[in-house]
Amino acid sequence: MEKINYKYFVPTIGSLIVILGIIKEYIYYSLFEHDILKYIDISEVFLLFAKDLSMILFSLILLGLIFFFLSNNKQEDIVVFKKNWDLSLKERFLFFVKDSFYLNFLLLNLFGIRELNFIYKFRNEWEINHFIILYIIIYLFRFIYDEIIRHYTLGHNKKLPIFHDTMIHFSFLLYFLIIGKTYIDYREIIDNKTKNQISFQIENKIIKSDKTFLFIGQTKNYIFFHDKIKKVNSIYKISDIKNLKE
Known part of the structure; x- marks a missing residue:
């Protein structure tokens, strides 16, 4: 063999x-x-x-x-x-x-x-x-x-x-x-089966994930969201955000 x-x-x-x-x-x-x-x-x-x-x-x-x-x-x-x-x-x-x-x-x-x-x-x-x-x-x-x-x-x-x-x-x-x-x-x-929730502040505005505004992941420099209702995406630079809570 x-x-x-x-x-x-x-x-x-x-x-x-x-x-x-x-x-x-x-x-x-x-x-x-x-x-x-x-x-x-x-x-x-x-x-x-x-x-x-x-x-x-x-x-x-x-x-x-x-x-x-x-x-x-x-x-x-x-x-x-x-x-x-x-x-x-x-x-x-x-x-x-x-x-x-x-x-x-x-x-x-x-x-x-x-x-x-x-x-x-x-x-x-x-x-x-x-x-x-x-x-x-x-x-x-x-x-x-x-x-x-x-x-x-x-x-x-x-x-x-x-x-x-x-x-x-x-x-x-x-x-x-x-x-x-x-x-x-x-x-x-x-289907909202994950417990991944995230919130942070950017330009005096609070961004928070929920059942329709979905946090889908992040890389070293960016955080990604998807609005399930509006079918639109949002991307935020980590360097621009404050008070990140996961």
Whole structure:
């Protein structure tokens, strides 16, 4: 069995975390129509993203174990590994759909996307559509990945190196965990499920968050609000405010 050279993981994963941190913050603030890239420094991305890492890494370990034990891409003999690859593309896809239905279902339900999980909410067509879309995306990713493995193995008569295989799965799982966590954070703010309240004074005026004027986050230099009724945003420079209370 091929050994993993772990020295390649640290810089790769470190860079990946920074990139995913930027993606996470961008998606989250874009849901409120804030262009966060104008107000954030690369140096603070990791700190903003750090609060999500423990949850994401814990979920990632669980999902990684599932992939390791249940995925079709195990370290079996090349001959066995090729047994369904002589089928047509359509036949391979249908076989894959049937063979991996329960694994994909389990993966989606473990992503922590409780707002899209039919166990928790199955009453809104918009939510059902998002559940179906995510399910299809998981299928497509895993099928495309299997096709890449097929072509690589047939061409080189060996399996994809463990490092590349691991990083592909790692990136894929992190991507979906980020989307799920970002959507949950957004819904908790919109539905007033968070206790994040803030008030401060600026130019002799008191600014205070409430159930309609939502405090959605802050960076090193700015504080962001969203008016749920008027659908407008407000941004304040931290250097201009006084008596900040959280």
